[in-house]
Amino acid sequence: MSGSASHPIPRHVAVIMDGNGRWAAARGLPRVAGHREGAKAVRRIIEAAIDLGVSYLTLFAFSSENWRRPAEEVTDLTFLLKHYLRGELNEMHEQGVQLKVIGERERFGPNLAGELETAETKTAANTKLTLVMALSYGGRADIVAAARRAMQAGVQPEELTEQVFAGFLSTAGIPDPDLLIRTSGEERISNFLLWQLAYAELVFTPVLWPDFGPKDFAEALSEYAKRERRFGARPV
Structure with a gap:
């Protein structure tokens, strides 16, 4: 599959990686x-995104709601x-992947937060793929935090446009996702990138995340290529 007018490659793909627990339960294994x-599937999909020409890949790795899970599971994660x-x-650095982290990284403690910052700095000049990891992330909290930052910056009501507001989100400077993929058969966006997904195409697959591979990723991109994106406009 190659990028062309008839088979466009999404510039930015976002993924809700769902189904790890069900995968383990089906095999009688701990979560x-x-x-x-x-985690192994993450590596496969990063490589597939690079091979297929995707520029941005955002992975919902840990939601703000995940802190409500049992303490043992949070520790494992x-x-x-x-x-x-x-x-x-x-x-990742050798492959030309730039890492960006969105979400409340400080909740993971100073050591891990520092490692994340170091990783971002180390990979900042890479251009092959921008990997955005959403950690302790919630879409509503992102919007509220952006509103606070806009007010703190002194933005006046008459100055606040959608473009200005987007510049205060955690994803400032990153194009909105063209495609959202959710694995495991669930069909909801679960407080993920609520502002940014306004015009994304949605693809839901029954495949559990640990089983999700390059073929599944390519099939989702092929489904995206069939869609007519109108961004709210009427067809010509």
Whole structure:
């Protein structure tokens, strides 16, 4: 699949990585086993995005609501995040991947927050793919925080346009997603990028995230290529 007028490649793909727990339960394994397999799927999809020419890939890795999960599972998820960051950073850097983090990273503690900042700095000049990791992220909180920043910056009501407001979101400078993929058969956006997904195409797949691979990713992009994006306008 190549980018062309007839088969456009989305510039920005966002993914809700769902189904780790169900994958583990179906095999009689603890939930952390599903999260481990899900981390392997992340690597596959980063490589697939690069191969297919996607410029931005945003992954919903940890929602603000995930803090309500049992403490043991939150600890496992945090450990896996540290392990993934330390184990994959050099390879991502060599592949030309730039890492950006959105969300309340400070909730993970100063050590991990510092490692995330270091990873962002190390990869800042890379241009092959921008990987946006949404960690302790919530769409409503993002909008509220942007409103606060706009007020703190002294923006007057008559000056506040959609473009100005977008500049205060955590995704400022990143184009809005063209395509949202959610795995595991669920069909909702779960407080993810509420502002930014306004005109994204949505693709829901029954495949559980640990089983999601390059073929599934390419199929989602092929489905996107069939869509006629009108951004609210009437067809000509």
